[in-house]
Amino acid sequence: MAYEVGVLISRHIFRDCLRGRSSFEPLDLYNRFGQCVGFQPVFFTLDHISFQDRMVLGYLMSPTGKLEARKMPLPPLIHNRIKPMFRDNRELARLRKLTGITLFNADNRLDKWNVHQILSQNEELRSQLPDTVCFKLSEVESFLSRYGSIYLKPSNKSLAIGIFRLDRDEGNHVRVSMPGKQQSKVYPIKELLALLPEWIGSTPYIMQQTLPLIRIKNQPADIRTSVQRGGQGKWQVTGMVARVGPIDGIATNVAVGGQAQSLRPVLKQGGVQNVDTVCRQIESMVLKAAQTLSEANPGLADLGFDVAVDPQGRIWIIEVNGRDLRITFRQAKNLDVWRKTYGRPMEYASFLLKRMRKEAKDRSAIAVLTPGVQPIKGRTSGSVETVVRETTERVAQQNRNIFVLGTGTNVLKHARPLEVRAATRRQYWNRVWGHLHQIRPALIQVENRPAVLQRIRSLFPDSRILLFLHSDTFIQKPYIRPENLRLNLECCDGILTNSAFLKQQISQWVPASHDKIESVHLGVDLDRFKSLQDPKAQQQRYVKRKQMGLVGKKVILFVGRFIPQKGLHVLLKVFPEILKEHPEAHLLIVGGSHYGKEMMTPYVRSLKQQTLSFQEATTWLPFVDHTQIQDIYKISDLLVTPSLIRESFGLVNLEGMATGLPVVSVAVGGIPEVVKDGVTGTLLTRRSLQHQLAPVCNDLLSHPEKMRKQGLAGRRRVEEYFSWDRTADQLNGIYQRFLEEDK
Secondary structure (H helix, E strand, C coil): CCCCEEEECCHHHHHHHHCCCCCCCCHHHHHHHHHHCCCCCEEECHHHEECCCCEEEEEEECCCCCEEEEEEECCCEEEECCCCCHHHHHHHHHHHHCCCCEEECCCCCCCHHHHHHHHHCCHHHHCCCCCEEECCHHHHHHHHHHHCEEEEEECCCCCCCCCEEEEECCCCEEEEECCCCCCCEEEEHHHHHHHHHHHHCCCCEEEEECCCCCEECCEEEEEEEEEEECCCCCEEEEEEEEEECCCCCCCCCHHHCCEEECHHHHHHHCCCCCHHHHHHHHHHHHHHHHHHHHHHCCCCCEEEEEEEECCCCCEEEEEEECCCCCHHHHHCCCHHHHHHHHHHHHHHHHHHHHHHHHHHHHHCCEEEECCCCCECCCCCCCHHHHHHHHHHHHHHCCCCCEEEEEECHHHCCCCEEEECCCCCHHHHHHHHHHHHHHHCCCEEEEECCHHHHHHHHHHCCCCEEEEEECCCHHHCCCCCCHHHHHHHHHCCCEEEECCHHHHHHHHHHCHHHHHHEEECCCCECCCCCCCCCCHHHHHHHHHHHHHHCCCCCEEEEEEEECCHHHCHHHHHHHHHHHHHHCCCEEEEEEEECECCECCCCHHHHHHHHHHHHHHHHEEEECCCCCCCHHHHHHCCCEEECCCCCCCCCCHHHHHHHHHCCCEEEECCCCHHHCCCECCCEEEECCCCHHHHHHHHHHHHHHCHHHHHHHHHHHHHHHHHHCEHHHHHHHHHHHHHHHHHHCC
């Protein structure tokens, strides 16, 4: 299952949630409403996020109501409920900057002065705002003289923290009141002006005219209005509740002695004549204000408006809070509205999810996942990486939005690279999941790793999934059990193989997958692998052969890994027979025991031992960067690939044919789909290999015209059937088909 919606909660509140003691964030309500609209929310704090690999230790609510921790990719959609402390600012900023992550209510502590400036630009709202200015000590006296009573408020604090009310008193004195304090204190104006800098310090403050509030038995009352985005993405008034302050109090917040009460009775007791009309006016005003604020800050989703109704029935916006204090409705025993305040954000999350999925489909992004073992390009890259590099670069040029995830991806010029560096396989795939959540591809192509298909399907149920198999290595033990292979293949929409042989093999092992398999032959870069008949290639051949001391030699080439399955030991065993008939023969061996590594394994040691009697007729070259390998083919005369296993395709044979070399290989696996026996080369059976390899090579070396004709036929065959452009066109057609089926 994909967990696409997270709820970010303050640390201290989350600790209470884990103990089942928090009334501020009832996680069961989030969970219930989330499941009603099609998802299960994940709960976490900033401490649970691993920014390095975009993972989170998230908590899920079980059917029994227990919170269970699980490590998972950071959800792409997060409802921010934290009250940011200074220590959180850095991490919260990192979270906001993460690409592919939508943090709604990202800034939930609104600056009062910024809010006033934004709202005052709206002509209709301007008359419903109290006069407000930035605090300047030099202007306090004149501002107080103008209104007789003013508030000093910190710009960026809530819950009535740090506010003062100044009232002109007899003579040149000012009465100073603070929330929660029984006694006010009178100061001479000059003394007050001297004290204010000490009280305020460096905190930004605003000055605001005092609004006359309706009163209930000398208790001031205002209105908290919850305005939230809902399932259609639009602002809605979720509910309104009255807050009645203490007698002669200067604030109504519950934190300083206020009480939450049902709105309509309070309005009637306060002398409001037409309660329904006033409520409608408040709704209209706050919806207009919410829309105005969200145009300046699109990430807003939950707002708490403090609204005043004066004795004349005029309505005012006192201030706006980025965290609607939902518990106020519970304190007023308005439980239906209280529950709705948790349901609306989940409805809005559902709206955002649908929009994100639609945008992903509209973009039709394709993500190609490499195994991450070798880089996309370089001495240590393998055949899988070569295929990915050559095909994605060409597909991207056909107006495809295609991403490549792996290591060394920054060399790509047309496909969009997403570099994934990790110390372990698990870490690699976890980071891949994070990137996929970021780009939300319509189609995901997995290269040669079927064991991850179930995981991908659970995380990205709306994406089409293709598996591109390049060999049978990872569809059998020890990499995957038969039953797990079947379950994983069920999770993909299509399977691509590089040969008909591999297609048949999978169909035999997992018959149910037969109808979703199609073969896509690989290719070669015809511009890079020039035919030996090309005059420029001939000139380069001569220069390179001269540098290596190979002029006048008949060069037999082997390219591949030094492992028993590749059969190099067979070639070395019969090479003395070839030397006996062709003393000018020279064996050029290119490769290593591992991709890009020259490790002296027991097998490599035995190979070196075999060549002791003909060292001068042998040249060993380490792995060559694939971008330079064409130069090696150019200096050769004959390519020998004595494979002892059923190769799925054999890209080396294709590259040799493109260069115009005749090929001697084995009729196993997908090799006969590339090399045409007697036309572009010679195919031996595994049984006849040891006895026939030397005679076949000797015959070819003795008949240069035969070699030339086979080389020309090989080049023509590659040009007709095996160019990378052709492969890319076929893949692009497959992508188009799957993307259209998804719409």
